[in-house]
Amino acid sequence: MTIIKIGGGEQINLESIIKDLINLDDDFIIVHGANALRDELAKKLDYEKQVLVSASGYSSVFSDEEALDIMLMSYSGLRNKRIVEMCQQAGINAIGLTGLDGKLIEGKRNRGIRVKEDGKLRMVRDFSGKPKTINVDLLKLLIDNGYVPILTVPIIDENNFAISSENDDIVALLKHSLNADRVIQLIEAPGFLDDANNPDSVVKNISRTELGKREAQVDGRMKRKMKALIKLFESGSTSVYICDGRIENPITNALNGGGTLIK
């Protein structure tokens, strides 16, 4: 079982990715983003990102109901179904699903942020959280009957509300739940870069041990990314390919050593 993670950047070449999937000799599931599309739609709808500053001075994006609506339109609607359409055109019998459908990805809603208003402390909770369980029976039911699941956010929380979640966390949970032995991440870079500003600095191979060392050296978004990668190695043996999702034949390129392989 292979999990294909397709980034949501605007340079990602969806058509060449989908066409190249026939060269993958394995069952697979796709998890995709749509952040560029989401941002574009939010802009057109004059939706401004809500940023909250907590009482302790920590600021974070607040996913209100409208943010979820925009996610449903861009991720679950437009992007998910256009990928399903491309798959069907490539002879892949895809079914697009969110975590809400058949409670495919259940999560726990974040507790909230403590904010100060008129001198009083108040907890405010948005619609975001972390995935905790996968409906493996549903995925197997579909796969065993010849369908390819195409997954995206939102996921469903403990009270059956739609919540946003990080795709990295979803991929890690899927990997463990399905005992997938391969994860292919298609991104807007030629691979894992030693120097984020130098596209020629692709690291061809990284070991699980080296990953830990590197994680200790970085911070911010990069640290989160490293932690997400490390998570993929928490159960069973895994090969993680980090590859260019902007080029022709990106899957073939990935499997032939064209990007970064973490083992």
Place this chain on the structure above:
Amino acid sequence: MTIIKIGGGEQINLESIIKDLINLDDDFIIVHGANALRDELAKKLDYEKQVLVSASGYSSVFSDEEALDIMLMSYSGLRNKRIVEMCQQAGINAIGLTGLDGKLIEGKRNRGIRVKEDGKLRMVRDFSGKPKTINVDLLKLLIDNGYVPILTVPIIDENNFAISSENDDIVALLKHSLNADRVIQLIEAPGFLDDANNPDSVVKNISRTELGKREAQVDGRMKRKMKALIKLFESGSTSVYICDGRIENPITNALNGGGTLIK
């Protein structure tokens, strides 16, 4: 098997419909619209409906690629997934699908419209068509495993392109393919009205024969609606309930004779 058709008007009370579904003692499938939501989104995105006039003077709405994108966002994304969410909150294990997913609803694309441009005749084809076959195996697979399918447009054409289609045609095809013996249509009126302008003129019972007579007396959109109703009686025995989707307990009301029953 019961097919629930939920209209896409803005007065439709989705929450009360979904909550009332537990009072339905039968397997069911939902087919829903989202036209009010689609029109609202199109307006926000400054999308103007394309209307083409054919060489023979017949004008029709032209579903271009952007119209399909807006359909994917409003029908397949926002409305479909919010209904799935409401279902999950009501204890119904729903899965939202379009006709693209697993080629659930395959259709034939319309041939196109002959238009005159610079004195020359040219065929232009939009992304619209008619549903022809249902993937009954997929629906049964889901229903037999305890899931409730929530269906919406688009459907998929013979070349695997997303196309728009009339929900009435989809419901009729589903009814025949699944041998459903009940269709409940939830609309923005208290039932089938003898006089379209008088909400007190609900016709309590109509026979299949009377339907034919009435069809001959009307025209325009109403004729299309009557034809669609007649289609529901082309195979097997059927009870069609046309009921108010704006009120509390709309399903209970429908089954207790609150609207129109066609038998």
